[in-house]
Amino acid sequence: MVGTKVREQxxxxxxxxxxxxxxxxxxxxxxxxxxxxLESVISARGLDFFYGKEQALFDNDLEIxxxxxxxxxxxxxxxxxxxxxxxxxxxxxxxxxRAMGEIMFGGRNILGPGTDLLETRRRIGMIFQKPSPFPxxxxxxxxxxxRQHYKLNRSELSxxxxxALKRSALWDEVKHKLGEPGIALSGGQQxxxxxxxxxxxxxxxxxxxxxxxxxxxxxxxxxxELMERLKANYTIVIVTHNMQQAARVSDYTAFFYEGHIxxxxxxxxxxxxxxxxxxxxxxxxxxx
Amino acid sequence: xxxxxxPSGDSVRTGADGPVPPALAALRPRSHARRKTxxxxxxxxxxxxxxxxxxxxxxxxxxxxxxxxxxxxxxFFTELxxxxxxxxxxxxxxxxxxxxxTFVAALIALPVGFLGGIWLAEFGRNGRVATGVRMVANVNxxxxxxxxxxxxxxxxxxxxxxxxxxxxxxxxxxxxxxVMARTTEDILNLVPNExxxxxxxxxxxxxxxxxxxxxxxxxxxxxxxxxxxxxRVAGETAPLLLTALSSPYWLDGLFGPEGFFGGPTANxxxxxxxxxxxxxxxxxxLAWGGALLIIVAVLGLNVLMxxxxxxxxxx
Amino acid sequence: xxxxxxxxxxxTGPPRGAAQAAPRVHHRFGDPAFRVVTLVSGLxxxxxxxxxxGVLIYNSWTAISELGLSFLTTVAWSPSSGSYGALAALAGxxxxxxVAMVIAVPLALVIALLLTELVxxxxxRVLGTAVEMLAAIPSIIxxxxxxxxxxxxxxxxxxxxxxxxxxxxxxxxxPGETFQGGGFSILTAGxxxxxxxxxxxxxxxxxxxxxxPRVTKEAGYGMGSTTWExxxxxxxxxxxxxxxxxTFIGLGRALGETMAVAYLVGGDFLTVPKSLFDPxxxxxxxxxxxxxxxxxxxxxxxxxxxxxILFAVTxxxxxxxxxxxxxxRRTTGGRA
Numbered sequence: 001m002v003g004t005k006v007r008e009q010x011x012x013x014x015x016x017x018x019x020x021x022x023x024x025x026x027x028x029x030x031x032x033x034x035x036x037x038l039e040s041v042i043s044a045r046g047l048d049f050f051y052g053k054e055q056a057l058f059d060n061d062l063e064i065x066x067x068x069x070x071x072x073x074x075x076x077x078x079x080x081x082x083x084x085x086x087x088x089x090x091x092x093x094x095x096x097x098r099a100m101g102e103i104m105f106g107g108r109n110i111l112g113p114g115t116d117l118l119e120t121r122r123r124i125g126m127i128f129q130k131p132s133p134f135p136x137x138x139x140x141x142x143x144x145x146x147r148q149h150y151k152l153n154r155s156e157l158s159x160x161x162x163x164a165l166k167r168s169a170l171w172d173e174v175k176h177k178l179g180e181p182g183i184a185l186s187g188g189q190q191x192x193x194x195x196x197x198x199x200x201x202x203x204x205x206x207x208x209x210x211x212x213x214x215x216x217x218x219x220x221x222x223x224x225e226l227m228e229r230l231k232a233n234y235t236i237v238i239v240t241h242n243m244q245q246a247a248r249v250s251d252y253t254a255f256f257y258e259g260h261i262x263x264x265x266x267x268x269x270x271x272x273x274x275x276x277x278x279x280x281x282x283x284x285x286x287x288x
Numbered sequence: 289x290x291x292x293x294x295p296s297g298d299s300v301r302t303g304a305d306g307p308v309p310p311a312l313a314a315l316r317p318r319s320h321a322r323r324k325t326x327x328x329x330x331x332x333x334x335x336x337x338x339x340x341x342x343x344x345x346x347x348x349x350x351x352x353x354x355x356x357x358x359x360x361x362x363x364f365f366t367e368l369x370x371x372x373x374x375x376x377x378x379x380x381x382x383x384x385x386x387x388x389x390t391f392v393a394a395l396i397a398l399p400v401g402f403l404g405g406i407w408l409a410e411f412g413r414n415g416r417v418a419t420g421v422r423m424v425a426n427v428n429x430x431x432x433x434x435x436x437x438x439x440x441x442x443x444x445x446x447x448x449x450x451x452x453x454x455x456x457x458x459x460x461x462x463x464x465x466x467v468m469a470r471t472t473e474d475i476l477n478l479v480p481n482e483x484x485x486x487x488x489x490x491x492x493x494x495x496x497x498x499x500x501x502x503x504x505x506x507x508x509x510x511x512x513x514x515x516x517x518x519x520r521v522a523g524e525t526a527p528l529l530l531t532a533l534s535s536p537y538w539l540d541g542l543f544g545p546e547g548f549f550g551g552p553t554a555n556x557x558x559x560x561x562x563x564x565x566x567x568x569x570x571x572x573x574l575a576w577g578g579a580l581l582i583i584v585a586v587l588g589l590n591v592l593m594x595x596x597x598x599x600x601x602x603x
Numbered sequence: 604x605x606x607x608x609x610x611x612x613x614x615t616g617p618p619r620g621a622a623q624a625a626p627r628v629h630h631r632f633g634d635p636a637f638r639v640v641t642l643v644s645g646l647x648x649x650x651x652x653x654x655x656x657g658v659l660i661y662n663s664w665t666a667i668s669e670l671g672l673s674f675l676t677t678v679a680w681s682p683s684s685g686s687y688g689a690l691a692a693l694a695g696x697x698x699x700x701x702v703a704m705v706i707a708v709p710l711a712l713v714i715a716l717l718l719t720e721l722v723x724x725x726x727x728r729v730l731g732t733a734v735e736m737l738a739a740i741p742s743i744i745x746x747x748x749x750x751x752x753x754x755x756x757x758x759x760x761x762x763x764x765x766x767x768x769x770x771x772x773x774x775x776x777x778p779g780e781t782f783q784g785g786g787f788s789i790l791t792a793g794x795x796x797x798x799x800x801x802x803x804x805x806x807x808x809x810x811x812x813x814x815x816p817r818v819t820k821e822a823g824y825g826m827g828s829t830t831w832e833x834x835x836x837x838x839x840x841x842x843x844x845x846x847x848x849x850t851f852i853g854l855g856r857a858l859g860e861t862m863a864v865a866y867l868v869g870g871d872f873l874t875v876p877k878s879l880f881d882p883x884x885x886x887x888x889x890x891x892x893x894x895x896x897x898x899x900x901x902x903x904x905x906x907x908x909x910x911x912i913l914f915a916v917t918x919x920x921x922x923x924x925x926x927x928x929x930x931x932r933r934t935t936g937g938r939a
Contacts, residue, residue, distance in 0.1 A: 090825055095723050118320045121827035132822040135840045144836070145826045148323075151316045194822070201826075327829035334717035337710045338730060341805075344798055345737045348748045355751075400644045407641035423925055424649040430852065430921035431655070431914060432859020434887045438910035439655045441894075442662040446903070462655070466648050495637035523741030526861040526887070530894050557743055561862065564747050579747055583740065590739050594732070 038065040041235045047101035057259045069236045071250035079259040080239040084207045088124045125198035129210040131190035133182030141182045145201035164200035168192045188219020208238040255279045359577025381538045382559040390522045393460035405472025425466035437527035453553025456532025460521040471513035508597035525557035534558040659911040666904035680872045687905040694875040695883035700857045702793025711804035719812045738802035746866035749795040758786030779877035787869035790879040800853040811845030845931035851924030861887040886913045
């Protein structure tokens with residue numbers, strides 16, 4: 001079952017154990033699906049990453065499956081964020097940061113030449129650890145991507161903004177505040193605003209880099225539920241240092257250590273029956 | 289327990305919250321190619337603009353060097369200007385005059401500005417008086433230097449009925465004062481509070497802590513600030529036009545007709561200004577020599593300050 | 604240290620009660636005196652400015668009472684007949700400043716963009732230093748360079764090329780009656796002014812842009828925006844107040860710039876320029892050029908009146924700049 005073994009450990013991390021969503025979880029908790037038969041949305045093959053001369057990722061191979069939540073866990077500095085930041089090539093903002101290898105998405109290697117980066121980034125969205133609404137109104141925040149990539153008239157735009165906010169479970173809280181600045185919202189609301197902004201343009205994949213670590217536990221719970229709902233239409237990759245969270249929300253988990261992928265498999269299996277000693281040590285809290 | 293409104297069915301997108309917008313793929317996308325082209329254009333113009341700006345600066349410096357280097361020799365520093373139309377001579381009196389005028393200005397403005405800056409940083413802090421003083425100082429720094437010249441003319445030159453080097457110093461001091469005060473304040477604000485607290489915790493009086501510990505910690509920044517403020521006014525012309533004017537003679541004593549307090553005093557900037565407009569080759573050459581000296585002094589000291597006191601800014 | 608040595612130390616040092624017994628006079632006077640001295644010094648800065656304003660008003664009173672506010676709308680400058688008007692100078696100031704701002708502000712923003720986003724940190728530092736060096740060059744140098752290099756260039760190349768082409772028919776470019784060939788002109792002065800205020804606005808804008816949080820920019824790029832889009836829609840919005848403040852400061856400088864303009868603008872104080880290629884004058888250069896010729900009391904007073912006007916105008920822009928910069932510090936400095 002999801003999270004069985006984890007619950008037996010002393011809860012050293014401050015978080016709220018939300019009861020796992022039942023029906024959908026039960027269907028897959030027995031590890032009954034065929035991993036290889038699922039469609040891969042992103043496939044990383046032989047991915048290396050360098051900060052200047054220092055290598056941070058070593059020969060990563062990872063398959064991200066469609067409409068599933070893949071969690072990436074591991075101790076600090078193990079390369080989790082570095083890894084997902086290669087998917088949308090956001091690392092390119094910084095000199096000296098280099099990725100080598102292959103990341104297949106949409107039938108081509110997005111690390112290769114000739115990739116339309118703007119389109120790739122529309123299709124692979126990112127939520128950051130620190131909620132980062134743009135310096136504009138709530139409405140404009142959600143409409144940002146839409147306005148940028150498409151020509152829409154006013155009513156089309158507001159329909160989609162409303163839809164995105166509903167799908168991010170934020171509509172009821174902000175429907176009277178659409179004209180207020182995004183930063184006026186609470187931390188948890190800001191993060192859901194960022195999610196709404198992201199999904200407004202219908203990405204295929206949503207990358208989440210420790211999305212709940214900077215917000216309060218109640219808001220965290222809401223975001224975790226949101227992830228479960230979003231999974232139906234999007235593929236989610238979440239980096240988290242919170243193992244219980246990974247156990248709660250994800251279908252598959254990859255355990256990273258010092259830039260290597262030590263183990264990967266269905267979440268239930270990783271947490272109840274890890275194959276590698278390092279994985280087990282981490283899961284049981286022997287190091288973090 | 290779900291705290292969110294329950295979705296209907298598995299897919300959130302069916303019906304319960306209202307009509308679902310049609311798939312985005314059916315929409316009119318904005319051309320990526322166009323957006324990238326605009327982006328590339330802006331980036332290119334950024335490079336062109338930066339190159340242009342730097343090129344102009346280099347061009348100007350180069351021109352000055354080219355035209356002025358011929359005038360620089362020992363006589364340049366030691367002799368009086370030649371009679372109009374003749375050759376030879378130098379800008380000795382002007383150079384000396386600028387030194388003296390600037391030195392006196394610094395003597396007046398630097399200590400007062402320094403102490404005022406200390407007050408702003410250590411005692412005034414965010415109080416109402418301090419905020420007011422700060423704002424006035426900032427505005428003060430934006431006053432055109434010609435207006436300062438007019439002020440000193442009206443206050444000093446007119447009543448006394450004569451121009452003087454001293455009036456020039458007053459004008460320059462007026463300009464330096466707020467600069468020194470704000471620079472001092474900014475630099476002292478960078479000194480961590482722990483330093484002050486450690487000093488005070490040992491029972492040392494406040495004035496000792498400030499002058500001894502804090503100032504010493506900020507020493508390089510303060511020196512840089514003082515030198516840069518001085519250099520900046522040394523290059524000013526406008527305020528001297530109406531105060532020190534200029535003179536073809538050496539500075540002579542204090543109160544006589546060529547004295548510092550008694551009559552107009554030659555200075556580099558006004559002399560360069562005058563000579564550059566004269567239709568005589570030698571005068572123009574001297575003007576360029578003077579301009580070269582000014583640029584070398586200003587840029588040279590700027591660079592020197594940066595090199596020697598590299599950490600001055602960060603501290 | 605062995606106990607023996609410690610004992611030896613205390614034997615030879617001052618008796619233990621000495622520290623408490625020593626007079627503490629310094630402590631009682633030192634601090635308050637220090638506060639007073641520094642406070643007075645601080646207030647001097649404020650007092651200086653008010654003194655300046657007072658002296659200017661006092662000394663221009665003759666002119667104010669004689670010429671009144673119509674001074675601002677008259678075009679004249681004739682000491683012999685006692686008629687003075689600031690309009691020509693005001694118009695010239697406005698035009699040269701406008702030319703300078705139109706050129707310098709977009710250029711400065713774009714260079715600031717370059718320095719913050721487009722170049723590696725090492726080069727950014729070097730270029731940034733070069734920009735700051737440019738700001739340090741005294742204005743007389745620009746004036747001289749303008750006189751000997753730019754004026755002939757404008758006179759012989761640019762002005763003929765523009766006025767003889769279709770561009771020369773456009774409103775501000777068509778030469779007016781006072782056209783002197785275009786060398787000494789509003790445009791020449793404006794161009795040099797632009798070069799002079801460019802470094803200030805660039806440096807300020809760069810500093811403000813550097814304060815935009817990295818995460819916010821990454822979020823923008825993550826949405827699939829280009830560099831220009833992130834700058835325009837996100838960074839500039841974040842940094843808007845700061846950039847406006849910087850612009851006002853640049854404006855203030857351009858308004859008050861004397862030497863460079865005095866060399867280049869043509870010194871025609873009797874007409875309101877109709878074209879950028881016409882000569883003109885500015886308030887600052889008029890004061891500079893006429894002051895030493897002034898003989899009558901009214902003459903001097905009129906010039907001081909001009910100084911007062913210049914002071915007032917630059918003050919307004921400085922205050923506006925301060926307000927915008929304070930606002931900028933609040934939205935960016937205080938925030939995470």
